Amino acid sequence: MPYIPHTEADRQAMLATIGAETIxxxxxxxxxxxxxxxxxxxxxxxxxxPRLMAHLTALSKKxxxxxxxxxxxxxxxxxxxxxxxVGAVISRGEFLTAYTPYQPExxxxxxxxxxxxxxxxxxxxxxxxxxxxxxxxxxxxxEAAIMATGIKRRNKVAVSQAIHPHFRQILDTYxxxxxxxxxxLPTPNLETTDYGLADGAACIVVGYPNxxxxxxxxxxxxxxxxxxxxxxxxxxxxVACALLKPPGExxxxxxxxxxxxxxxxxxLGGPLVGLFACKKDLIRQIPGRIVGRTKEAHGDxxxxxxxxxxxxxxxxxxxxxxxxxxxxxxMALAATVYMTTLGKNGxxxxxxxxxxxxxxxxxxxxxxGFTVHAGRVFGEFVLExxxxxxxxxxxxxxxxILAGLPLGSYYAKMDNSLLVAVTELxxxxxxxxxxxxxxxxxx
Amino acid sequence: xxxxxxxxxxxxxxxxxxPEPQLIFDRSHPGRIGCNVPVCDTPEVDLEAVLGExxxxxxxxxxxxxxxxxxxTNLSHINYGIETGFYPLGSCTMKYNPKINERTAALPGFAQxxxxxxxxxxPGALExxxxxxxxxxxxxxxxxxxLQPLAxxxxxxTCLMLIKAYHESRGEGVQRSVVLVPDSAHxxxxxxxxxxxxxxxxxxxxxxxxxxLVDLASKLNSGVAALMLTNPSTLGLFEPNIEQIxxxxxxxxxxxxxxxxxxxxxxxxxxxxxxxxxxxxxNLHKTFSTPxxxxxxxxxxxxxxxxxxxxxxxxxxxRADRSESIIADYNRPLSIGxxxxxxxxxxxxxxxxxxxxxxxxxxxxxxxxxxxxxANYVRARLKDVLPPAHDRPCMHECILTAEKYKKENGIRxxxxxxxxxxxxxxxxxxxxxxxxxxxxxxxxxxxxxKETLDEFCDALIAICKEAVENPDLLHNAPQTQIVGRLxxxxxVKNLDVRWWPAKVTVGVGV
Numbered sequence: 007m008p009y010i011p012h013t014e015a016d017r018q019a020m021l022a023t024i025g026a027e028t029i030x031x032x033x034x035x036x037x038x039x040x041x042x043x044x045x046x047x048x049x050x051x052x053x054x055x056p057r058l059m060a061h062l063t064a065l066s067k068k069x070x071x072x073x074x075x076x077x078x079x080x081x082x083x084x085x086x087x088x089x090x091x092v093g094a095v096i097s098r099g100e101f102l103t104a105y106t107p108y109q110p111e112x113x114x115x116x117x118x119x120x121x122x123x124x125x126x127x128x129x130x131x132x133x134x135x136x137x138x139x140x141x142x143x144x145x146x147x148x149e150a151a152i153m154a155t156g157i158k159r160r161n162k163v164a165v166s167q168a169i170h171p172h173f174r175q176i177l178d179t180y181x182x183x184x185x186x187x188x189x190x191l192p193t194p195n196l197e198t199t200d201y202g203l204a205d206g207a208a209c210i211v212v213g214y215p216n217x218x219x220x221x222x223x224x225x226x227x228x229x230x231x232x233x234x235x236x237x238x239x240x241x242x243x244x245v246a247c248a249l250l251k252p253p254g255e256x257x258x259x260x261x262x263x264x265x266x267x268x269x270x271x272x273x274l275g276g277p278l279v280g281l282f283a284c285k286k287d288l289i290r291q292i293p294g295r296i297v298g299r300t301k302e303a304h305g306d307x308x309x310x311x312x313x314x315x316x317x318x319x320x321x322x323x324x325x326x327x328x329x330x331x332x333x334x335x336x337m338a339l340a341a342t343v344y345m346t347t348l349g350k351n352g353x354x355x356x357x358x359x360x361x362x363x364x365x366x367x368x369x370x371x372x373x374x375g376f377t378v379h380a381g382r383v384f385g386e387f388v389l390e391x392x393x394x395x396x397x398x399x400x401x402x403x404x405x406x407i408l409a410g411l412p413l414g415s416y417y418a419k420m421d422n423s424l425l426v427a428v429t430e431l432x433x434x435x436x437x438x439x440x441x442x443x444x445x446x447x448x449x
Numbered sequence: 450x451x452x453x454x455x456x457x458x459x460x461x462x463x464x465x466x467x468p469e470p471q472l473i474f475d476r477s478h479p480g481r482i483g484c485n486v487p488v489c490d491t492p493e494v495d496l497e498a499v500l501g502e503x504x505x506x507x508x509x510x511x512x513x514x515x516x517x518x519x520x521x522t523n524l525s526h527i528n529y530g531i532e533t534g535f536y537p538l539g540s541c542t543m544k545y546n547p548k549i550n551e552r553t554a555a556l557p558g559f560a561q562x563x564x565x566x567x568x569x570x571x572p573g574a575l576e577x578x579x580x581x582x583x584x585x586x587x588x589x590x591x592x593x594x595x596l597q598p599l600a601x602x603x604x605x606x607t608c609l610m611l612i613k614a615y616h617e618s619r620g621e622g623v624q625r626s627v628v629l630v631p632d633s634a635h636x637x638x639x640x641x642x643x644x645x646x647x648x649x650x651x652x653x654x655x656x657x658x659x660x661x662l663v664d665l666a667s668k669l670n671s672g673v674a675a676l677m678l679t680n681p682s683t684l685g686l687f688e689p690n691i692e693q694i695x696x697x698x699x700x701x702x703x704x705x706x707x708x709x710x711x712x713x714x715x716x717x718x719x720x721x722x723x724x725x726x727x728x729x730x731x732n733l734h735k736t737f738s739t740p741x742x743x744x745x746x747x748x749x750x751x752x753x754x755x756x757x758x759x760x761x762x763x764x765x766x767x768r769a770d771r772s773e774s775i776i777a778d779y780n781r782p783l784s785i786g787x788x789x790x791x792x793x794x795x796x797x798x799x800x801x802x803x804x805x806x807x808x809x810x811x812x813x814x815x816x817x818x819x820x821x822x823x824a825n826y827v828r829a830r831l832k833d834v835l836p837p838a839h840d841r842p843c844m845h846e847c848i849l850t851a852e853k854y855k856k857e858n859g860i861r862x863x864x865x866x867x868x869x870x871x872x873x874x875x876x877x878x879x880x881x882x883x884x885x886x887x888x889x890x891x892x893x894x895x896x897x898x899k900e901t902l903d904e905f906c907d908a909l910i911a912i913c914k915e916a917v918e919n920p921d922l923l924h925n926a927p928q929t930q931i932v933g934r935l936x937x938x939x940x941v942k943n944l945d946v947r948w949w950p951a952k953v954t955v956g957v958g959v
């Protein structure tokens with residue numbers, strides 16, 4: 007076994023130093039009836055490296071991957087280009103195989119990249135600051151809402167219906183376990199959240215753009231939150247924020263989001279990277295790690311450390327702001343390299359191309375006689391079909407097009423609705439083919 | 450002292466002679482870019498008309514591709530990973546992360562699949578996930594595994610949610626409001642319990658390092674929802690009374706959760722599901738070698754006994770009735786719901802699957818056998834300079850105490866750790882578990898060769914000599930890194946957690 011370098015001579019020499027005859031002796035404190043003989047477990051046989059690679063390759067080929075189809079599916083996870091620089095950096099062993107930077111002197115490289123990540127996320131979202139990342143967008147949102155209940159000492163949270171249904175399900179589960187009430191705010195026209203039920207809530211959670219692709223009016227969301235005495239939590243798409251007035255500038259208290267579109271493989275939705283940014287007066291309440299700049303204790307050099315550690319579980323235990331220990335440092339590094347690679351102009355160009363492709367597709371669909379629900383949208387919209395959207399999706403897939411997400415299983419009376427995403431990777435001919443194929447499928 | 454400037458891996462170690470690295474923002478030059486962005490062939494649009502109010506500034510760096518790579522490559526040189534050197538961080542299982550796992554996780558059929566594409570189009574992914582579940586069931590002895598939790602602490606929390614749902618289903622949800630946690634436990638345990646709305650009560654440890662059964666008995670009653678127990682404990686010791694402990698908790702109607710952070714001591718040798726535990730979490734990023742990535746992604750499977758199965762988070766992957774195919778089951782009326790948005794940390798599961806299949810039936814037990822051998826070897830070699838906290842064979846990690854050097858030389862465990870950095874090693878865990886004074890928690894893992902352990906032990910023996918003869922060497926360590934010890938109090942007092950663009954940019958197009 008190449009991962010275990012011991013020779014028989016090594017084992018014997020080591021046992022002699024320990025003063026034991028056999029390795030079994032070292033396990034003598036485990037009651038005998040609880041021990042399993044080596045090799046006794048019912049497991050598949052070991053595979054050598056070439057066979058292992060062949061087996062995994064064969065398994066992977068059973069899946070329809072996005073190299074083989076044209077992807078118009080988004081719904082929170084987007085098919086965006088990942089520059090070659092990202093893989094080159096995150097596969098470096100010094101980053102890939104490091105642990106949490108608890109020893110800052112030997113971890114300055116990672117700590118600096120996290121400080122850069124925090125700076126870029128805060129900048130994109132227009133917030134004062136950001137943390138070192140969360141598991142993913144969905145849990146980041148749930149953590150933000152729970153934080154709000156602690157700050158406001160209220161036992162209720164209000165979330166727009168036009169938030170990703172899976173995110174709301176996570177919120178429901180988290181809140182159930184803590185005895186917190188979740189109120190869903192309706193979005194009757196898919197475009198505007200009705201804040202009427204937000205009274206008494208610790209926070210209002212709204213999407214930007216929302217799940218249907220619409221850019222909601224954050225000024226009215228802020229006003230509603232003020233009237234309810236609640237925090238405003240915005241779930242934002244970081245790529246859209248390269249163009250849009252950022253949520254922080256509308257006065258959002260917390261901005262969370264899924265960072266996957268910035269350099270992270272879709273990978274069936276994991277690992278992802280949760281973004282979490284907020285106003286500076288909330289910093290002592292937020293979950294997750296934070297990296298700060300400081301100086302040497304006995305010297306003049308600057309350096310970075312994990313800071314405000316007394317919020318965290320390993321120090322504060324049951325009084326911690328959250329139980330979170332790990333973050334998604336490697337994916338946060340991917341996002342940092344992505345934002346650096348594209349930079350100011352590249353991020354805008356990617357966002358701009360998404361808007362252009364989306365607008366072109368909307369106009370082509372409308373010209374072809376389809377109904378599209380799209381007011382102010384960024385890169386996604388709801389297509390109304392004359393028949394069941396799931397069957398259309400399946401028929402389109404046979405033509406090599408992943409047409410979007412049928413909304414019927416998530417929203418009542420939306421069986422004929424398809425959520426369609428158009429990223430910068432799509433082009434005119436792919437969009438034209440989509441429209442032509444769709445006409446054939448619904449004919 | 451020759452060791453300090455020599456280097457173990459052939460790299461020229463950066464040192465304080467190097468200039469402080471610039472921030473990426475300070476290397477920015479307007480007009481540069483790091484890749485060719487896609488050219489758009491659809492008509493231009495009036496962005497403000499389409500989107501509404503736009504942002505005025507976007508202060509992201511502008512940098513060419515080569516300078517970008519130099520920036521991050523140079524930062525990697527001042528960062529220590531397993532591939533840099535020995536990383537005996539206790540409780541973290543910093544074992545080698547095999548390269549084949551990176552290759553399989555990068556296969557397009559895994560990396561380029563969308564979590565919301567039709568489930569019929571991802572049979573290979575479901576088969577892989579189910580395969581991981583199946584193998585983990587056999588290794589842990591539990592009847593069910595779910596891969597939905599995203600990290601270890603997330604797995605702990607999910608287990609407590611299952612326990613909560615179980616008690617609620619029996620009409621005991623309100624009555625059972627207490628979770629018992631040993632004083633040696635990881636901080637995530639009490640924090641996860643608090644996250645599920647439980648009150649936390651601490652249970653003591655005997656001088657021998659076992660759970661204090663008298664203290665436990667005094668705290669057990671019908672208000673107890675669960676005991677969270679780490680086995681082997683964070684003292685690196687197997688809990689010999691484990692069956693009795695589980696029996697005591699079950700007798701009052703409570704559940705027993707196993708913190709699986711130390712599973713590496715047990716793989717192929719003993720199964721927590723056989724010990725009496727009702728559920729446990731696993732850290733696939735520890736035991737099953739998925740890379741830690743600088744603090745995440747974690748990867749937290751959980752295992753559970755049959756009676757908790759109805760409450761599993763969705764989706765539940767299982768074999769379809771009368772068929773070999775794997776389905777994602779959402780029709781689970783008693784489910785706690787979702788804890789994560791999709792299928793867990795899928796690409797990490799690909800790595801874990803690859804790892805499990807590389808070991809297979811023949812080699813699985815080699816993991817725990819060599820992990821325990823290595824830890825006992827380090828313990829034996831160091832016992833004269835750093836005595837073990839307990840006079841018993843350890844499991845996969847050994848807990849040593851530097852109390853003597855604190856009393857006699859004013860040297861703390863942290864000083865010893867910082868000096869180890871000068872010798873080219875990552876330090877062990879310090880000050881945890883909290884109940885051992887001046888503790889060094891050393892977890893070598895099975896992937897380290899005897900000569901690496903020898904070099905490490907030689908270094909620690911030399912450092913302990915320095916502690917007596919020249920303690921300032923330790924107080925001032927490390928001296929070989931780009932920075933010396935940093936002022937953490939100042940970091941809190943003058944919070945600086947982000948770069949800000951210059952407020953006034955007169956005459957400069959930013």
